[in-house]
Amino acid sequence: MIKKYLEKNRRLIDKELGKYLPERISRPRIIHEAMRYSVLNGGKRIRPILVLESSRVCGGRIKDVLPVACAIELVHSYSLIHDDLPSMDDAATRRGKPSCHMKYGEALAILTGDSLLSLAFNLISREKNKAKIGRVVFEISKAIGSFGMIGGQVMDLNVKGAKKADPHTMQYINSRKTASLMAAAAKTGAIIAGASEKEIKALQKYGEHLGLAFQRVDDILDRNGYAEIFGAGGAHDESKRLISKAEDALEIFGRQADNLRHISDFVLNRKH
Numbered sequence: 001m002i003k004k005y006l007e008k009n010r011r012l013i014d015k016e017l018g019k020y021l022p023e024r025i026s027r028p029r030i031i032h033e034a035m036r037y038s039v040l041n042g043g044k045r046i047r048p049i050l051v052l053e054s055s056r057v058c059g060g061r062i063k064d065v066l067p068v069a070c071a072i073e074l075v076h077s078y079s080l081i082h083d084d085l086p087s088m089d090d091a092a093t094r095r096g097k098p099s100c101h102m103k104y105g106e107a108l109a110i111l112t113g114d115s116l117l118s119l120a121f122n123l124i125s126r127e128k129n130k131a132k133i134g135r136v137v138f139e140i141s142k143a144i145g146s147f148g149m150i151g152g153q154v155m156d157l158n159v160k161g162a163k164k165a166d167p168h169t170m171q172y173i174n175s176r177k178t179a180s181l182m183a184a185a186a187k188t189g190a191i192i193a194g195a196s197e198k199e200i201k202a203l204q205k206y207g208e209h210l211g212l213a214f215q216r217v218d219d220i221l222d223r224n225g226y227a228e229i230f231g232a233g234g235a236h237d238e239s240k241r242l243i244s245k246a247e248d249a250l251e252i253f254g255r256q257a258d259n260l261r262h263i264s265d266f267v268l269n270r271k272h
């Protein structure tokens with residue numbers, strides 16, 4: 001059931017992204033081609049699905065939240081392109097295909113990431129309620145800036161030289177590099193839906209714990225990070241504990257939040 005739900009929403013997000021991204025034939029063609037190449041390439045779309053479902057659980061309409069959901073995915077795509085660069089993770093492939101810089105060169109890959117980030121904020125600005133735009137811009141820019149995702153990446157670069165980061169530093173990195181965007185996704189879906197402060201806070205907590213668990217599972221799949229320190233079993237136990245904390249935060253929504261519970265179970269048991 002969760003597979004069907006995720007697949008249906010993944011298709012919806014892909015369709016919307018396809019509409020929002022500039023057409024390949026618009027000049028300068030090469031950057032628009034690179035933007036479409038890097039985004040429309042089979043991502044799981046977990047973050048935008050979180051935006052949709054958080055909004056729905058707070059009584060919001062899907063069509064009102066699609067631009068923000070797509071904006072979050074564009075931010076994620078930008079971070080992956082820049083993370084793959086030779087000066088960062090130096091990854092030749094992404095989602096089974098040549099990474100952006102391998103296909104288009106380094107300069108264009110930097111600009112492709114920059115363009116996706118700019119387009120993300122352009123999409124957010126399409127919301128009609130100006131107060132909601134202000135709050136969503138505040139939350140997302142905080143989550144991805146030097147106190148959020150970039151801060152986590154900087155710390156990650158710092159410890160790359162060291163053999164193993166200590167658990168405290170790893171927590172710092174993961175809460176910023178991975179969890180902050182997921183928390184922002186859950187939170188901004190609720191904001192656009194016009195949720196109460198209590199609901200917004202609950203969804204932020206859900207997103208934070210889900211993001212931390214997501215990274216633990218990623219470490220198990222990649223055999224690094226937490227899995228290297230605590231072993232796959234230890235990292236799995238820790239992910240289970242985090243997922244149960246994420247689900248505790250959903251209590252106020254009752255059965256309405258069952259899809260979010262299915263998403264967290266999917267994150268815990270995912271194989272890629």
Ligand code: GRG
Binds near residue numbers: 076088095215
């Ligand atoms: C370079 C600006 C900049 C930021 C770097 C997010 C990030 C910070 C780097 C991306 C690499 C990485 C290991 C991030 C941790 C989060 C993570 C596991 C990303 C992969 O997310 P999935 O599995 O990917 O949702 P898909 O392909 O499904 O979208």
